[in-house]
Amino acid sequence: MKNTSEILDLIKSRRSLRSFADKPVSATTISTIFEAARWAPSSRNEQPWRFLVATKNQPEAYQKLLDALNPSNRDWVQRAPVLILTIAKKAFDRNNAPNGHAWHDMGLAIGNVNMQATAMGLVLHQMGGFNPNVAIENFRIPENFEPVTIIAMGYPGDPDMLTEKLQMLEKAPRSRKSLSELVFTGEWGRGVDEHNPNF
Incomplete structure (x- = not known):
């Protein structure tokens, strides 16, 4: 079992890169990554996530x-050895009632995918810039499922292969909001003190 600092370091090392090495990802590696997704928690254990993988x-x-991607994404994505369509099941199996938590649960599964892939030396780049209707038509996805994102996955490559604009994005320092902007204590808007947490 990794200690907490190792886990946090792994989380902090994750990046949504656009440059991919010309190196295939083995079937065993892909299976291991989706095994991590399989163990994500979900409302009523519905496990509403589905993944359509193409190498x-x-x-x-x-x-x-x-073809489903927006042109601005399509240009650089073609270097990625693996593409993944994430799909949420919109209703519960037990009663066909709408599952309002399906997209949240999909996010939990993708979080597992991200961390497992990062631990194995891969990078993922998730994209909302695609046409879900094209994906539905191309893959004949049933009506009770909804495409959520497309993910490019592979080993990190040389950013100098990208356009100048994308190189700037690739090499830019990461930024995150402070904890005090994201975590409130006691009431709305009372940000937690990052140096002396007041929970």
């Missing part, structure tokens, strides 16, 4: 996912 070994499926 460059599957050119037809890979192209279908590329």
Whole structure:
């Protein structure tokens, strides 16, 4: 079991890169990453996440996912050896009632995917910039499922292969809001003291 500082360091090391090495990701590695997703928590243990995976070994499926992306994403994504369509099941199995937590639960599963991939030396870049209707049509996704994001996955590559604009984004320092902006204690707007937490 990793200690808490190791886990936090792993989380902090995650980056949404756009540069990918010309190196395939093995089937065993991909399976391990999705095994991490399988163990995510979910409301009523519904496990509403689904993943449609296409590697460059599957050119037809890979192209279908590329076709669903916005052009600005499509240009750089083509270097990624793996593309993943994330899909949420919109209703509970037990009674077909709408599952308002499905997208939250999908996020938990993707969090596991991110951390497992990062631990294995891979990078992921999630994109909302795609046309879900194209994905639905291309893959004949049933009506009770909704595409959420497309993820590019692979090993980190040389950012100098990107356009100048994307290189700037790739090399820019990461930024995060302070805890006091995100975590309130006692009442709305009372930010936690980061140096002396007042919980």
